[in-house]
Amino acid sequence: MISYDVVVVGAGVEGSATAYTLAKNGQRVLLLEQFPLPHTRGSSHGQSRITRVAYASDDHYAIMMKESHMLWRKLERESNTSIFENCGYLSAGTPDDPFIKDTITSLRTHGVKHDVISHSELQIKYPMINVPAEAIGVLDHSGGILKANKALYAFQEVFKRHGGTINDGEQVIQIIPGDVITVKTSKSTYQALHVVITVGPWAHKFLSSLGLHLPMKVVRISVHYWKEKWSGQYSMQKFPTFMYGKVYAMPCFEYPGHVKACLHDGPEIDPDDRDAVNTNDVTEAVRKYVSEHLPGLETVPSVTETCIYTMTPDRQFILDNHPEWKNIIIGAGFSGHGYKLAPIVGKVLTELVLNKEPSYDLSRCRIRRFLPPKHQL
Template sequence: MEQVYDAIVVGAGIMGCSTAYHLVKNNQRTLLLEQFPLPHTRGSSHGQSRIIRRAYGTEGDHFTEMMPEAYKLWNTLQRDSGTPLFRRTGILFCGTEGEPFMTDVPKSLRKHSMSFTSLDSSALREKYPMLRYPSDTVAVEDQSGGILFSDKSLAAFQKEFVKNGGTLRDNEPVVDVLPGDIVIVKTNNGSYRGRNLVLTVGPWATKVLPTLGVQLPLKAVRVGVFYWKEKIPGTYGVDNFPVIIQEFGSRHNHYYGIPCHEYPGLFKFCYHLGPEVDPDNRDDVDESWVLKKTSACVENNFPLLEPVPAIVESCIYTVTPDHNCILDRHPTMRNIVIGAGFSGHGFKLAPVVGKLLCELVMNRKPSYDMSPFRIDRFHKSSKL
């Protein structure tokens, strides 16, 4: 008799791996499928570093609420895998005094009794003379923030998943899904049967979900990942400079930086958005405007960096209109669970997201309020 899995998870990025890990830890026979040979660089979870932080603005207050557990779960994975996954550097939020970005972050931190330090423009210049901002710039420091080692985190979830009895198959793109009480998933290498299906397919959600009758306002965008050389070695090094997030005026001027760690003497600094792409043809897009925009920002705000990047890489975000993710069951096929649209800030939340998707599969009461993540928020006037 052909094996029936309790759950089949499609997509072995960080969300799929975390979900599969939680399922197998809850004694669910779980199959994890990935279309590319692992590891790969075609989706959203590759690379050496991501930011981890507790602080969000009030529109992301639900993420701030999740972050204490996310830290605990990252620590558990780090302990169980025996792999260092995190480095604390602190995180610095910079923006214009009085604008929503710089009022919402401390408001959310206060609400959740999380400590932080506020810096006025004078204190900011004194503490970080390697930054050059307008005179009305202020900052908030969260000392708990830092760097997640993303490649190592992904590998750790996969290792623990397999160690606990899970089945991982890569280089098997899904070619068809046949819904039913038992879902049949067909790949280029065969068919698999499962009582539940979890779709964590990253930017391919824009293609996969419509085939199952789910129309969502998802957009895949290519994000430039740039590394800038220090003019004076050590100026922006991981030992003396924090992760930084800056926003001046609007989300269209939102940038983030990670101190020199991945490559010696190279500071990672990126614009948070980019041009829309087809994930299967991600290189067929002009992102020169992103590089031009980011170079200008580096030249204006980071005087001790060369204004031309030394290394150029890329990533794909899957963005929703409200920048909240989708964690929900299919509207009519209740044994199909969807995790999508993480809008470039999901990686740090992955252990909690995996737990929530696992709870949906197992019909358990979710650990958090799921209303910000439901599909029907985009279809208030209909049933989809």
């Protein structure tokens, strides 16, 4: 039986970032993935994700984001890979909108370069955007695009360079807790002093086998790409990443001449049967949005892809030790905003493995918030 210091279950971005950080801290690590890599069945695939520092009311994430940006740049250097495109992040809304007010407060508090843009200035600077006359814009200069697939690959390659092992196409069948944990898979059996569980949409099913029934909802996100009517209008030089209401948009990047615009929500699904739901209403909602607010785009998407969010009720992450078995560490429930924080997730989960004081306040990310009082000791 092969033994490791740590077995990480799930090779999405959070698991890969954790395995990478553990290996750099001298741990002998096995990273297991149930599907052959690369794959498109979870939450970490695709070419792009929005990144920003401002976090409105969730200021603890804004604090994390300042270091996360630096760690992304470090990964770029280590892997010799371009991961971040700094095209800015623009949010729009009325001046009394709590999201806009909190975003401005967050940017000011953390000394992040930004502009508050009046409606008339928005019309001049971004004529390809149409928002109501009472709306203003807030441009976070630190924001932009993370190249998701390249970031994931970079974590995995540097992890292997530090002695890590990745076994893909190998599903974990059972975890037997103990001072030494036994991990049974579809192909072998391993032992480890610690196990980290980062299985994305499969977290609820997986953790149930370890006696944890956490309130996570899995939703399917329809990822639409909309063709420009006039070439170059929505290029990264002219159009930042953009959020207004519950729809976000990204400049032409993945497909030439196409903007990525998606509803930040979707129908609840089983991750093993994600295509069983009808998403026509989602497509129609985004179509209406594009027609009204991004008038330089065609109103029928050229390409539609799929992603999955795993949502907690409070939209906060789960970063914690198992309540009964402290050598089992859990990262889950990233609620559609975890990708840009992957380097920090990897850092704090590593600290939990090594029994170090976490670098950040994890009180809002602890499992006990979902447990009955008798389990909160």
